[in-house]
Amino acid sequence: MKENWWKILASVLVIYSVWSGMLGSVPELPILHETIRNLYFHVPMWFTMVILYLISVIYSIKYLSSGNENHDLLAVECVNTGVVFGFLGLVTGMIWGNYTWGSPWPNDPKMNSAAISTLMYLAYLVLRNSLEEEQKRARISAVYNIFAFPVMIVLLFILPRLTDSLHPGNGGNPGFSSYDLDSRMRMVFYPACIGWILIGVWIATIQYRLRKLQNKQLN
Amino acid sequence: MRKYFVTATMVLFTAVSSLAQSTSGVEMADELRSSGKIYVVVAVITIILLALIGYLFSIDRKVKKLEKKN
Structure with missing residues (x-):
């Protein structure tokens, strides 16, 4: 019970964010209308993905210095879960874009970057499966992961800001702070992000524990 | 653990629903039918989320049992 408090917190925050x-009440804006509420559900998917990839890269670095195979397992399971959240972010974004930008894929720089970074992490998973020897697999994929993470950050948070993007906070568009996130929305948006991040970490830890059990049975 | 969860949910629900109630006019027992029936959608999403979270908790418990066995 005591070590489970954050799981309950995650559940409560997510349910609260839905209610x-x-x-x-939300700001009444043209084009967006009620879809502005998607901010509470679409954006936390991406934040969760980024945090999971961050945990993954931390454990990849830890693996390289320690050689502990559990660190490698946690790194993989974080990416596995992160990819799921990434796909959820892409699909929810496509639905939202279809009704506000007029097309599910208007070739927005941030969308293309998100697609590329998702493919990059899928390549990480394919790379792992293609290597037979365990230590070699862990080491090569850890190095790949360390290179992939900064590229993902650049693709998602830096390159879209250098050009025009439909996403708020990029190019000529104003960011969260100005028109689309007032103090009422913050009270929902931040709890939603924390809740979903905790849910993502929770799923990743379950996957990690299962993988550890599987490994024990194999040995 | 379930007790904590239920109380937390109850507290949250009362907080939100008291916010949503209108302060003027006669109180009617048709909250679920007001505001373009959005409350129905909220109820559906809540049930789905609660079920999924409960499912996660049960998976968590199963893994814990397996870990104790090994």
Whole structure:
């Protein structure tokens, strides 16, 4: 029970974000209308993905210095879970874009970057499966992961800002702070992000524990 | 653990629903039918999320049992 408090916190925050996200008041903006509420559900998917990839790269570095295979397992399972959240982010973004930008894929720089970074992490998973020897696999994929993470950050958070993008906070568009995130929305948006990040970490740890059990049975 | 979870949910729900109630006019027992029936959608999403979270908790417990066995 005591070590499970954060799981309950995650559940409560996510449920709270649905209730306040659907019923709370939001700014009335043209084009967006009520879809502005998607901010509480679409954006936390990406934040969760980034945090999971961050945990993964930390454990990849740890693996390289320690050689402990559990660190490698946690790094993989974080990427596995992160990819799921990445796909959720892509699909929810396509639905949202279809009704506000007029097309599910308007070749927005941030969308293309997100697609590339998702492919990059899929390549990480394929790379792992293609290597037979365990230590070699762990070491090569750890190095790949360390290179992939900064590229992902550049693709998602730096390159879209250098050009024009439909996403807020990029190019000529104003960011979260100005028109689309007032103090009422912050009260829902931040709890939603924390809740979903905790849910993502929770799923990753379950996957990690299962993988550890499987490994024990094999040996 | 379930007790904590249920109380937390109850507290949250009362907090949100008291916010949503209108302060003017006569109180009617049709909250679920007001505001373009958005409350129905909220109820559906809540049930789905609660079920999924409960499922996660049960998976967690199963893994813990396996870990104890090994």
